[in-house]
Amino acid sequence: MLERFLVPEKDQILIDSDSMIEATRQIFLKMGLSNEDSKLSSEVLLTSDLRGCESHGVSNMLPIYIDRYNQKGDLGINPKPNFKITRESPTTANVDGDDGLGLHVLPKAMEIAIEKAEKYGTGSVAVHNSRHIGMLAYHSMMALEHDMIGLTMTAGNSLNVVPTHGAEARLATNPWAYAVPADKEPPFVFDIATTQVAGNKLMLAKRVGAKMDPGWITDSKGAPILEEVDLPDNREDYLMLPFGGTRENGSHKGYGYAVVAEIFCDILSGMGAGFLMPPSTYGEMGHFVQAVKIDGFIDASKFKKDMDLLLRGLVETKPVEGQDRVVYAGLPEHEETEIRLNKGIPYHYKVIDWFENIKAELGLDFDLKKM
Amino acid sequence: MLERFLVPEKDQILIDSDSMIEATRQIFLKMGLSNEDSKLSSEVLLTSDLRGCESHGVSNMLPIYIDRYNQKGDLGINPKPNFKITRESPTTANVDGDDGLGLHVLPKAMEIAIEKAEKYGTGSVAVHNSRHIGMLAYHSMMALEHDMIGLTMTAGNSLNVVPTHGAEARLATNPWAYAVPADKEPPFVFDIATTQVAGNKLMLAKRVGAKMDPGWITDSKGAPILEEVDLPDNREDYLMLPFGGTRENGSHKGYGYAVVAEIFCDILSGMGAGFLMPPSTYGEMGHFVQAVKIDGFIDASKFKKDMDLLLRGLVETKPVEGQDRVVYAGLPEHEETEIRLNKGIPYHYKVIDWFENIKAELGLDFDLKKM
Numbered sequence: 001m002l003e004r005f006l007v008p009e010k011d012q013i014l015i016d017s018d019s020m021i022e023a024t025r026q027i028f029l030k031m032g033l034s035n036e037d038s039k040l041s042s043e044v045l046l047t048s049d050l051r052g053c054e055s056h057g058v059s060n061m062l063p064i065y066i067d068r069y070n071q072k073g074d075l076g077i078n079p080k081p082n083f084k085i086t087r088e089s090p091t092t093a094n095v096d097g098d099d100g101l102g103l104h105v106l107p108k109a110m111e112i113a114i115e116k117a118e119k120y121g122t123g124s125v126a127v128h129n130s131r132h133i134g135m136l137a138y139h140s141m142m143a144l145e146h147d148m149i150g151l152t153m154t155a156g157n158s159l160n161v162v163p164t165h166g167a168e169a170r171l172a173t174n175p176w177a178y179a180v181p182a183d184k185e186p187p188f189v190f191d192i193a194t195t196q197v198a199g200n201k202l203m204l205a206k207r208v209g210a211k212m213d214p215g216w217i218t219d220s221k222g223a224p225i226l227e228e229v230d231l232p233d234n235r236e237d238y239l240m241l242p243f244g245g246t247r248e249n250g251s252h253k254g255y256g257y258a259v260v261a262e263i264f265c266d267i268l269s270g271m272g273a274g275f276l277m278p279p280s281t282y283g284e285m286g287h288f289v290q291a292v293k294i295d296g297f298i299d300a301s302k303f304k305k306d307m308d309l310l311l312r313g314l315v316e317t318k319p320v321e322g323q324d325r326v327v328y329a330g331l332p333e334h335e336e337t338e339i340r341l342n343k344g345i346p347y348h349y350k351v352i353d354w355f356e357n358i359k360a361e362l363g364l365d366f367d368l369k370k371m
Numbered sequence: 372m373l374e375r376f377l378v379p380e381k382d383q384i385l386i387d388s389d390s391m392i393e394a395t396r397q398i399f400l401k402m403g404l405s406n407e408d409s410k411l412s413s414e415v416l417l418t419s420d421l422r423g424c425e426s427h428g429v430s431n432m433l434p435i436y437i438d439r440y441n442q443k444g445d446l447g448i449n450p451k452p453n454f455k456i457t458r459e460s461p462t463t464a465n466v467d468g469d470d471g472l473g474l475h476v477l478p479k480a481m482e483i484a485i486e487k488a489e490k491y492g493t494g495s496v497a498v499h500n501s502r503h504i505g506m507l508a509y510h511s512m513m514a515l516e517h518d519m520i521g522l523t524m525t526a527g528n529s530l531n532v533v534p535t536h537g538a539e540a541r542l543a544t545n546p547w548a549y550a551v552p553a554d555k556e557p558p559f560v561f562d563i564a565t566t567q568v569a570g571n572k573l574m575l576a577k578r579v580g581a582k583m584d585p586g587w588i589t590d591s592k593g594a595p596i597l598e599e600v601d602l603p604d605n606r607e608d609y610l611m612l613p614f615g616g617t618r619e620n621g622s623h624k625g626y627g628y629a630v631v632a633e634i635f636c637d638i639l640s641g642m643g644a645g646f647l648m649p650p651s652t653y654g655e656m657g658h659f660v661q662a663v664k665i666d667g668f669i670d671a672s673k674f675k676k677d678m679d680l681l682l683r684g685l686v687e688t689k690p691v692e693g694q695d696r697v698v699y700a701g702l703p704e705h706e707e708t709e710i711r712l713n714k715g716i717p718y719h720y721k722v723i724d725w726f727e728n729i730k731a732e733l734g735l736d737f738d739l740k741k742m
Contacts, residue, residue, distance in 0.1 A: 089492035091462055092667030121460035122493045126668045149634070166688040166697045178631050188634065190627040196620070213619050222691040243614075243621045248584050249567070250614045254624075256561035256700045260549050262681065263520070263559065270669045273681040296463030297497045298641045310633065310644040317537040320593040326537045329627045 007348045014344035019369035021046045026364045031069040032079030037104040044103045048135035049345045052336035055200035056135040059351045074280040077101050077131050091120045097130025106133045110142045113291040121296035127287040128269035136177030137191040147300040149292040150179040155265035156285030157274040161240045164247050164255045167222030169239050170275045173199045174261035182307035189330030194258035195240045215245030264288040344371030378719045385715035387740035392417040394737035401733045402440040403450030408475040415474045419506035420716045423707035426571035427506040430722045445651040448472050448502050462491045468501025477504045481513045484662040492667035498658040499640035507548030508562040518671040520663040521550040526636035527656030528645040532611045535618050535626045538593030540610050541646045544570045545632035553678035560701030565629035566611045586616030635659035715742030
C-alpha cells in the first residue's frame with residue numbers, strides 16, 4: 001500500500017495477532033456462525049491484517065459485517081448458509097452461497113476447484129448469492145500448497161465505478177487475485193482492485209486524512225478530477241475511476257478487466273449484471289475461483305525453481321534513481337507478515353476502542369494483548 | 372485505438388480486404404508455409420486490419436516476419452514446424468511450437484483447448500518455443516462459436532518494459548485477450564498490452580508522427596517521462612512503462628498482470644523467464660490459451676441473454692460531458708469491421724508501395740484492389 005494509507009505512528013496500538021484472531025472468532029460466533037465458519041472467517045480477516053492489507057482486515061470490515069448480520073430481511077447476511085452446488089461438470093461448478101459471507105463460503109468453493117484440478121488439471125467454481133469475501137489473496141493462496149496457481153475474482157452491486165467516458169456508476173471495484181508458488185522465494189501474490197484505488201482504501205484515507213491523487217476519483221458528473229483533493233464527505237459527490245484513470249492513460253484497461261470480473265462472477269454464476277440487480281438483492285455478490293495444476297504442463301519442481309529465478313531476477317533489477325529497490329507482488333506483504341507476527345499488528349486506537357465496546361455490548365471475554 | 376494512431380486521410384489508400392488476404396497468403400506460401408498455415412496466417416493478420424487494429428496487421432508485422440523467415444540459424448522462424456504435445460492431462464497440454472509462427476501455431480493450440488473444454492468444461496494449453504501470434508483477439512475469439520469464453524496471453528524476450536521502480540527492462544509487452552459471446556450484441560473482446568501503449572503502436576506513432584503522452588515511456592535510465600514528447604529515434608534511449616505509468620497511478624497493476632502473463636506463457640510452458648533466456652533463443656515466445664465452457668456453470672442461452680443486457684446497459688450509460696458515448700471492448704472493432712468490409716481497409720501509401728516491391732521481388736501475381 002502507499003504510505004499515506006498507513007495508520008500514523010502516534011495513533012497506533014500494537015496488538016498480538018493471536019489475541020485479535022480470538023476476539024474476531026468470538027464475534028463471528030456470537031453472530032451465529034458455526035465453529036468452523038467463525039474460525040475460517042477470523043483467519044481470513046487476520047491474514048489480511050498480518051499482510052499489511054488493513055483495508056480488508058478487522059478495522060474496516062468487521063463493523064460492516066456485524067451491521068449486516070443484525071439486519072433483518074433481504075439485506076441481512078445469513079450466518080448459517082446452505083452451501084449448495086447447483087450445476088457441475090468434471091472441472092466446473094456453480095455454487096449457491098445462500099447469502100452467506102464469502103469469507104467462509106469462498107474457501108469451500110476453492111476447495112472444490114482444487115479437488116477438480118487435482119483430478120483433471122484445472123478446476124473452476126462460480127458462486128452466486130454470496131457476500132463480501134475479504135482479501136482475495138487468501139482464497140487464491142489456498143492453491144499454493146497444492147502446487148497450483150490460484151485465481152479469485154469478485155463482483156457485485158455496490159456500484160461506484162464509472163466505465164471509461166461514463167457519467168454513471170456501472171461497476172463495483174471488481175478485484176482480481178492470482179497466487180503462484182515458488183520454491184525458496186515468497187510466492188507471487190497479486191491482489192488488486194480494477195479501480196485506481198480499492199474502495200476500502202477510501203475509508204482508510206478518510207481515517208488517516210490522506211489526499212486523493214489526480215485521476216483517482218471523478219466529480220459528481222463523472223468527470224475525472226485531475227488535481228489533488230480530499231475525499232468528499234458525501235458519497236454522492238464522487239465516483240471512482242477504473243485503473244488508468246483517464247482514457248489517455250489507459251482507463252479502458254481497468255474498465256475491461258472490471259467487466260471480465262463482472263462476467264465471470266455475476267453473469268457466469270447466473271446472477272445477471274450487478275447494475276441490473278433489483279434493490280432487494282443489494283449486497284449480494286458473485287465470485288469466481290480457479291485452480292490450475294502446474295503438473296499438467298510441466299514438472300512442478302522445475303516450475304518452482306524457474307519461479308525463484310524470475311522473482312529473484314525482478315528483485316535484483318537496478319532501481320530507478322530515488323527508489324530503494326524493485327519488488328514483486330506479494331513480497332512486501334510476506335515481509336510485513338513476518339514483522340507483524342513478531343511485533344504485533346498496528347491498529348488505530350479508535351479500532352481498539354471499538355473492540356472494547358463490542359466486547360461489552362456482546363458480553364464476550366476476549367483480551368486484546370498489547371505488544 | 373486513440374485517434375493519433377490512425378493513418379492520416381491524405382496518406383490513405385483503401386484496399387479491398389479479400390485482395391489483401393490473397394496477397395498475404397501468397398507471401399506466406401512463398402516463405403515455405405503449408406497451404407493451410409498460409410491461409411490461417413493471412414486470416415489472422417487481416418482480421419486485425421479489419422478490426423482497425425492495424426498495429427498488428429500486415430503493415431507492421433509482415434515485413435518483420437519475412438525478415439525472420441529469411442534469417443538462418445537460431446533466430447529464423449521455422450516455416451514448417453513440427454507441432455508436438457510434450458505433456459498432457461484431460462484439461463491441460465504443453466505444446467512445442469518448434470519455432471513456428473504463432474499466427475498458425477496458436478489456433479491449433481486453441482483448438483485443443485476447445486476440444487478439452489467440450490469434454491471436461493475447461494481446456495488450457497501452454498505453448499513453448501513459438502513466435503509472434505499477431506492480434507491476440509483472433510485466438511480468443513475462436514471460442515465464441517462454441518459458447519465458450521476464450522483467453523489468450525503471450526510473453527517472450529523482446530524486452531522493453533521496466534518493472535515498477537525498475538531502471539532495466541525485464542518484461543515484454545505481455546498482452547492479454549478475453550473474448551466472451553453475447554446473443555444479439557457484438558461479443559465482448561478485450562485485447563490489451565500490459566504496457567501503457569502496445570509496442571507496435573510505437574512504430575505506428577513513428578509512421579504517423581504522433582506524440583507520446585506523459586507517463587507512456589521512460590528516459591534511458593528508467594525514469595518515467597512526465598511530459599509530452601516525440602518517441603526517441605534510438606531504441607536504447609527509452610523504455611516502456613507498465614500500464615498505470617507511475618506507481619501513484621497504479622503501474623504496479625500493469626506490472627502484476629505482465630508478470631502473470633510471463634508465468635503462464637514462459638514459466639508454465641517450461642521456457643523460463645524471458646529476461647533469463649540465452650541470446651540464441653531471442654524471438655522465441657511462450658503463449659497460453661484457455662477455453663471455458665459456459666454450459667458447465669449455467670445455460671449458455673441465459674448467459675448470452677444476460678451478456679446482451681450487460682453490454683447494452685454499458686453502451687446506454689450516460690456519457691461524461693464532452694464525450695459522445697460509452698463503449699465496451701470489442702464494440703468499436705466490430706463496427707470498424709463492418710465499415711472496412713464495405714469500404715476497404717485504409718493503408719498508408721508506403722505500405723502499398725512495400726507490397727508492390729515485394730510482389731516484384733518474390734515474383735508473385737496478386738493484385739491489390741483499390742476501393
